[in-house]
Every structure is written in structure tokens, then in C-alpha cells.
Amino acid sequence: MKLRILLADDHEIVRRGLCALLQKREGWEVCGEASDGREAIEMAKQLKPDVVILDIGMPNLNGLDTTRQLLQYDPQFKIIVLTITDSDQVIREALDAGARGFVLKSDAARDLVSAVEALQSKRMFFTPRVNDLVLRGFLDKGHAISRNEPPSLPILTTREREVTQLLAEGKSSKEVASLLNLSTKTVETHRSNIMRKLGLHSIRDLVVYAIKNNIIQIQMPAQPATTQTTVV
Amino acid sequence: MTVRILLVDDHPVVRQGLKTLLEGRSEWEIVGEASDGIEALEKVTSLQPDVVVLDVTMPRMNGIEACRLIQEKTPGREVLFVTQHDSPQMLREALAAGARGYVVKSNLARDLVEAVEAVSQHRPFTALARPRQS
Numbered sequence: 001m002k003l004r005i006l007l008a009d010d011h012e013i014v015r016r017g018l019c020a021l022l023q024k025r026e027g028w029e030v031c032g033e034a035s036d037g038r039e040a041i042e043m044a045k046q047l048k049p050d051v052v053i054l055d056i057g058m059p060n061l062n063g064l065d066t067t068r069q070l071l072q073y074d075p076q077f078k079i080i081v082l083t084i085t086d087s088d089q090v091i092r093e094a095l096d097a098g099a100r101g102f103v104l105k106s107d108a109a110r111d112l113v114s115a116v117e118a119l120q121s122k123r124m125f126f127t128p129r130v131n132d133l134v135l136r137g138f139l140d141k142g143h144a145i146s147r148n149e150p151p152s153l154p155i156l157t158t159r160e161r162e163v164t165q166l167l168a169e170g171k172s173s174k175e176v177a178s179l180l181n182l183s184t185k186t187v188e189t190h191r192s193n194i195m196r197k198l199g200l201h202s203i204r205d206l207v208v209y210a211i212k213n214n215i216i217q218i219q220m221p222a223q224p225a226t227t228q229t230t231v232v
Numbered sequence: 233m234t235v236r237i238l239l240v241d242d243h244p245v246v247r248q249g250l251k252t253l254l255e256g257r258s259e260w261e262i263v264g265e266a267s268d269g270i271e272a273l274e275k276v277t278s279l280q281p282d283v284v285v286l287d288v289t290m291p292r293m294n295g296i297e298a299c300r301l302i303q304e305k306t307p308g309r310e311v312l313f314v315t316q317h318d319s320p321q322m323l324r325e326a327l328a329a330g331a332r333g334y335v336v337k338s339n340l341a342r343d344l345v346e347a348v349e350a351v352s353q354h355r356p357f358t359a360l361a362r363p364r365q366s
Binding site: 013016021106 | 242243244245246247248249250251252253314316337338340341
């Protein structure tokens with residue numbers, strides 16, 4: 001029987017590359033491709049893939065929140081997250097969200113096939129660059145590794161996190177409402193609850209919070225560029 | 233005549249994706265790959281490709297700098313930028329550095345083949361993802 005894989009990344013060129021890598025393996029099939037987290041959730045529910053590969057930095061719904069929502073829906077999903085950073089915070093969040101694989105995008109050509117194989121045989125896979133201590137500490141003590149840090153994320157509900165990402169991406173309350181099938185008034189209530197819970201006063205503060213907490217990721221331009229633009 | 237292409241991007245997965253988009257054309261040959269600007273300069277010198285498909289943001293030496301040096305040291309090559317920077321400023325810098333083409337990564341499936349075809353015939357090809365307010 002074929003191993004069915006669902007792939008989610010907002011860059012088509014990356015999906016092409018990943019597909020080419022995965023489909024070299026006999027018996028593996030990419031059964032679906034999604035370009036953001038929301039689409040990934042819909043497709044995963046419908047296609048019931050054996051393995052889900054999620055980019056962390058996706059628009060509309062990031063890969064970590066997609067992981068949380070998918071596992072809430074069905075804890076049996078096997079999820080690998082792809083990331084551009086191996087910072088301790090992102091690793092902890094990925095583990096916390098329930099991902100069983102963690103692969104750096106820059107190493108995907110080498111590691112992704114191994115990661116899928118590991119999950120297939122009910123093991124976990126973390127990119128070799130992940131500090132062993134971080135991993136062991138987390139696994140031994142559960143969530144204790146982050147006890148010295150303020151529990152910034154769990155304060156918000158799943159819905160509030162979704163709204164936070166969309167607002168931080170620059171969408172208006174009306175646009176958020178339409179994306180989430182809510183009324184504008186409900187979105188505005190969520191928005192004021194989020195600001196109150198996090199002690200923030202402006203959308204600018206919210207964007208900073210979203211970046212610091214990996215809800216959205218920024219891409220920096222090339223160094224010697226004369227014009228510095230930041231693409232969120 | 234065969235068009236000889238060098239692919240330069242720091243992500244092997246992206247290079248793999250570029251290959252799958254380009255491999256449909258029998259008259260195009262991918263002669264090599266590089267993962268940063270310095271390696272690109274070395275490979276351009278040794279392989280003498282017709283077209284260099286170049287990412288902007290890379291470690292050690294970025295694509296803009298590499299493009300300038302390629303044009304300075306080994307003229308006669310056409311450079312096509314393939315980048316996530318959907319920005320008129322970056323496009324201007326790329327052209328000022330001597331590039332003939334500029335396409336945004338989010339539109340590659342639509343634009344890449346056409347862009348390589350254009351620059352291989354020394355015609356410009358530039359496409360941002362969406363019009364910007366100036």
C-alpha cells in the first residue's frame with residue numbers, strides 16, 4: 001500500500017522540490033499540496049494522509065498552529081514541520097504543538113526522506129543540528145524546560161491565535177471576518193480581547209508580538225541592498 | 233543550440249524545484265549548481281554557462297554582488313534573478329547589477345520557462361508578483 005503524504009508550503013517552487021524528493025521513493029505518493037495552513041487542515045481532514053509535512057512560516061495560518069489544530073482534530077496525524085530556523089524556542093514550540101519531525105529547510109534534501117521513514121516506523125525525527133540537551137530536557141521534564149519563560153502563547157485561545165496572525169499580516173477586521181466566517185463584530189471582540197490579554201495597545205505592538213512568538217516570520221532582504229525593505 | 237544553465241540558490245530543495253521546472257526542454261542543459269555567490273563565481277568561471285539563474289539572499293555573498301562580479305569578470309553571460317523579493321527597489325538593483333531577467337519565486341511555475349527562454353535570447357524579462365503603489 002502506498003504511503004500518502006500531504007505537503008504544505010506557500011512557495012510552489014519549494015513544493016516542487018519536495019515532491020521531486022519524496023516521489024523518488026517507490027511507494028510514496030504526494031496525495032495533496034496546500035499553500036497555507038487553513039488549506040492544509042481542510043485537505044488533511046479530507047485526504048487522511050499518512051504523513052503531513054508543514055512549513056512553519058505560512059500565511060493565514062502558520063505551521064505550528066496548523067499542527068495544534070490538526071492534532072486536536074485527530075491525535076493520530078503524524079506531522080513533520082519544516083523550518084528555516086533551529087532556534088530553541090521554535091523547537092520547543094514544535095515539540096509542544098505535537099510535531100514528531102523537525103527538519104530544517106536547508107537540510108531538507110538530506111533529511112526529509114529520513115524524517116518520513118522515522119515517522120512511518122513510529123519514531124521521531126529531529127534535524128541533527130537540534131541540540132540534544134534541548135530535546136532531552138524537554139522530553140524528560142515535559143514542559144518544564146520553558147518554566148523560566150512567561151507562558152506567552154497559551155494565554156490565547158486557538159481562535160485568538162488565528163486572529164492574531166491574520167491581523168499581524170495586515171488584514172482588516174472585515175477581511176479576517178470573511179476568512180474565518182465570522183461577523184466583523186466578533187472579530188473586533190476577539191481583537192480587543194487579544195490586546196487586553198497581551199497588554200498591547202496597537203497593531204504595531206501586535207506585529208512585534210507575532211514575530212517574537214513565531215506566529216509570523218519575516219524575511220530580510222540581501223545585505224548590501226541600498227533600500228531596506230522588510231517583507232512580512 | 234543547447235542553452236547551458238547554472239542554478240544558484242542556497243536551498244537544495246529550491247534547486248530541485250527549479251530543475252523540475254526546467255527539465256522539460258530538451259535544448260536546455262543544467263550544467264551545474266551552486267549554493268552561494270562565491271561558489272557561483274567559481275562555477276561560472278569553470279563552466280562558462282549561457283544563463284545563470286541566481287537567488288538574491290544567500291550566505292557568504294548575495295546574488296546582487298555575485299551578479300556584478302559575474303558581469304565584470306566573465307561578461308557574455310545572462311543573469312536571471314529568481315527571488316522572494318517582490319519589490320521594485322530590488323528589481324532596480326538587480327538590473328543595475330547587470331541582470332537581464334527578474335522573476336518572483338511565488339510565480340515561478342508561470343514565469344520561469346518563459347524567462348529563461350527570453351534571457352537566453354538576450355531579451356529582458358522582468359515580472360513582479362503584483363503591481364505596487366509607488
